[in-house]
Amino acid sequence: MHRLMxxxxxxxxxFATLYQKYWLTVLNYVRQRVSSREDAEDIxxxxxxxxxxxxxxxxxxxxxxxxxxxxxxALNKCIDQHRRVKRRPAVPLDQTQETLYESDDxxxxxxxxxxxxxxxxxxxxAVLPELQREVLHLRFAYNLPCAEIARLLHKNEGAIRTLLSxxxxxxxxxxxxxxxxxxxx
Amino acid sequence: MxxxxxxxxxxxxxxxxxxxxxxxxxxxxxASLIDDLYDLHDEDLQIRDRVWARLSSMADxxxxxxxxxxxxxxxxxLNIAEYREHIISRKESKIMEENTRxxxxxxxxxxxxxKKRRSSxxxxxxxxxxxxxxxxxxxxxxxxxxxxxxxxxTANHTSTITGSQNHPQQQSxxxxxxxxxxxxxxxxxxxxxxxxxxxxxxxADVNWSSQGQLAVTTYNNVKVYSTKDCKATAFSQPQIxxxxxxxxxxxxxxxxxxxxxxxxxxxxxxxxxxxxxxKGNFLGNGAWSSDGKKIMFSQGEGDQKPATDSLDMxxxxxxxxxxxxxxxxxKVTTVAQLPDNYNVQSFSPDGRLALLEHVDKAxxxxxxxxxxxxxxxxxxxxxxxxxLPDLTQGYDAQLSPDGSLIALDLEGKIDIxxxxxxxxxxxxxxxxxxxxxxxxxxxxxxKYLAESANTIKIFDMTAKKLAATFGQVDxxxxxxxxxxxxxxxxxxxxxxxxxxDQPSDLTVNVWALS
Numbered sequence: 001m002h003r004l005m006x007x008x009x010x011x012x013x014x015f016a017t018l019y020q021k022y023w024l025t026v027l028n029y030v031r032q033r034v035s036s037r038e039d040a041e042d043i044x045x046x047x048x049x050x051x052x053x054x055x056x057x058x059x060x061x062x063x064x065x066x067x068x069x070x071x072x073x074a075l076n077k078c079i080d081q082h083r084r085v086k087r088r089p090a091v092p093l094d095q096t097q098e099t100l101y102e103s104d105d106x107x108x109x110x111x112x113x114x115x116x117x118x119x120x121x122x123x124x125x126a127v128l129p130e131l132q133r134e135v136l137h138l139r140f141a142y143n144l145p146c147a148e149i150a151r152l153l154h155k156n157e158g159a160i161r162t163l164l165s166x167x168x169x170x171x172x173x174x175x176x177x178x179x180x181x182x183x184x185x
Numbered sequence: 186m187x188x189x190x191x192x193x194x195x196x197x198x199x200x201x202x203x204x205x206x207x208x209x210x211x212x213x214x215x216a217s218l219i220d221d222l223y224d225l226h227d228e229d230l231q232i233r234d235r236v237w238a239r240l241s242s243m244a245d246x247x248x249x250x251x252x253x254x255x256x257x258x259x260x261x262x263l264n265i266a267e268y269r270e271h272i273i274s275r276k277e278s279k280i281m282e283e284n285t286r287x288x289x290x291x292x293x294x295x296x297x298x299x300k301k302r303r304s305s306x307x308x309x310x311x312x313x314x315x316x317x318x319x320x321x322x323x324x325x326x327x328x329x330x331x332x333x334x335x336x337x338x339t340a341n342h343t344s345t346i347t348g349s350q351n352h353p354q355q356q357s358x359x360x361x362x363x364x365x366x367x368x369x370x371x372x373x374x375x376x377x378x379x380x381x382x383x384x385x386x387x388x389a390d391v392n393w394s395s396q397g398q399l400a401v402t403t404y405n406n407v408k409v410y411s412t413k414d415c416k417a418t419a420f421s422q423p424q425i426x427x428x429x430x431x432x433x434x435x436x437x438x439x440x441x442x443x444x445x446x447x448x449x450x451x452x453x454x455x456x457x458x459x460x461x462x463x464k465g466n467f468l469g470n471g472a473w474s475s476d477g478k479k480i481m482f483s484q485g486e487g488d489q490k491p492a493t494d495s496l497d498m499x500x501x502x503x504x505x506x507x508x509x510x511x512x513x514x515x516k517v518t519t520v521a522q523l524p525d526n527y528n529v530q531s532f533s534p535d536g537r538l539a540l541l542e543h544v545d546k547a548x549x550x551x552x553x554x555x556x557x558x559x560x561x562x563x564x565x566x567x568x569x570x571x572x573l574p575d576l577t578q579g580y581d582a583q584l585s586p587d588g589s590l591i592a593l594d595l596e597g598k599i600d601i602x603x604x605x606x607x608x609x610x611x612x613x614x615x616x617x618x619x620x621x622x623x624x625x626x627x628x629x630x631x632k633y634l635a636e637s638a639n640t641i642k643i644f645d646m647t648a649k650k651l652a653a654t655f656g657q658v659d660x661x662x663x664x665x666x667x668x669x670x671x672x673x674x675x676x677x678x679x680x681x682x683x684x685x686d687q688p689s690d691l692t693v694n695v696w697a698l699s
């Protein structure tokens with residue numbers, strides 16, 4: 001089944017494994033530096049494309065060096081992106097079209113507040129310690145229960161439960177503060 | 186807006202998330218957070234897949250060019266740079282989407298080129314690519330985990346385990362060997378094939394009853410085996426999928442199982458019949474009470490709990506230990522009200538003690554935990570405010586049965602601290618090759634500590650030394666679960682393969698200690 005569907009030259013290669021290993025780390029790194037989701041996606045692509053173009057030498061690097069190399073490329077792309085934006089300011093499309101009027105029931109003010117919360121959440125997520133990010137990723141991207149996350153990360157289940165609840169309680173403060181300000185403002 | 190949101194609680198965090206996800210429309214701060222977290226992480230996965238599809242598209246185009254007749258040597262590296270034209274920025278693709286209303290599954294093709302090609306062909310190619318990408322990324326994700334395969338151990342049905350089968354209706358008293366120096370395999374069983382969900386395999390959980398029965402939960406079922414010969418018993422298989430965390434009642438007459446699929450807890454009788462269903466997995470890491478009639482769990486007292494976990498804003502909060510009585514219509518009673526700002530981390534397996542954390546900003550700022558031990562029967566603190574290294578940083582942390590010690594499984598060592606004063610009692614060197622789950626389990630009498638990773642180690646707490654090492658798995662395998670028999674004469678483990686691309690089975694082994 002897997003072989004039948006694997007039609008790309010890249011499937012089942014060492015590069016595919018490396019992509020799976022580093023994509024989230026690099027994406028989080030980029031997201032700390034650019035605000036647009038689409039720009040982040042493009043920079044992620046550029047970074048891995050650069051690695052693909054230099055595949056042979058890239059694969060010879062050690063794990064830390066590979067990640068450092070990808071980050072360096074991503075950082076350069078982020079800087080390029082900022083230069084471009086300075087010259088040609090733009091509002092990210094996803095901020096204008098996808099979320100502002102998601103629901104007919106929602107007022108523009110309400111949707112703007114939700115968007116603000118989401119953006120702040122994204123910012124906070126990007127700067128969380130690696131382990132917390134990983135736990136949140138496994139919980140919300142893959143919908144895994146704590147018991148499974150603990151197994152995957154080789155941790156005690158109680159520790160994962162504590163870590164996850166602490167992370168969520170901290171992140172929820174974003175919404176409480178935002179709504180209190182909205183309420184009083 | 187919820188003015189007094191309840192705290193996310195470690196004990197039932199999975200259930201709270203599930204509940205809030207269903208209440209996404211309620212616009213409470215918690216529900217909005219959960220909704221957004223799912224959305225943002227889903228967005229990340231979409232980015233991952235799109236970027237991979239775009240990389241694959243370019244690599245394929247380069248490959249096609251390379252293999253075209255007259256294109257030169259087929260052994261040359263792919264000249265990806267030449268196919269940069271296949272890249273189109275995500276922003277531009279969004280514009281295309283707006284323009285054509287048909288972007289959907291189309292590959293990232295420059296506008297000029299896309300005009301030349303028939304969209305149906307591209308769509309077909311793209312669907313194939315994206316499907317392949319989705320599949321490979323799901324499979325690759327198991328880098329985190331491992332795929333299940335039987336440990337290369339042959340069943341040996343010659344040894345027997347004493348004690349546990351001969352105590353009907355009673356919790357057996359610890360009768361473990363006076364000195365443990367070895368472990369011998371009694372028998373081995375295959376608990377079924379690997380099932381992966383969302384790219385992660387479910388391993389087998391095991392629990393050993395005082396009746397000498399071994400409950401084994403997997404993604405597909407709950408089964409019970411004899412610990413004498415690993416043969417399946419007449420226990421009927423209840424329709425519980427994604428089962429985990431089996432816990433026998435002290436007398437072995439009931440089995441509590443959690444279901445990760447429907448988020449319910451099920452109480453089964455000794456024959457496997459469902460006696461009662463508790464909706465919402467609210468028991469969390471609960472434990473049977475020492476009289477075996479109730480399951481204890483912890484619960485925060487509504488808005489008394491801290492509004493945030495930032496700790497510099499912390500308010501006083503209260504947590505109770507409660508119990509659900511299965512013999513009395515699942516009636517919930519409060520067993521104890523904990524002192525302010527104490528939260529339950531875990532219950533001891535015998536239901537007599539609870540490990541608490543006294544939430545304290547100063548301790549957490551230094552990456553420490555202030556812990557305490559609560560005596561449930563006495564209804565009071567046994568020890569309090571002992572500062573230990575952050576329990577979440579190690580592989581595992583377990584309180585000894587009498588509550589006097591706590592074992593922390595750390596990188597390269599296992600540290601034993603006293604709960605009375607937080608002193609490091611002893612430290613065992615524990616070098617482990619490879620990366621996998623580490624499990625700690627105290628013997629029922631607390632004289633030994635077992636640890637599993639890629640082998641099983643038994644530490645003698647009296648002599649403060651390694652007493653036995655056995656059950657080493659090969660480099661491809663890892664031990665994921667370890668439990669003691671209630672009488673301390675045996676151990677059961679489950680193991681799986683760590684490789685991410687092999688079909689495999691789950692293996693459960695029973696060991697006799699001598």
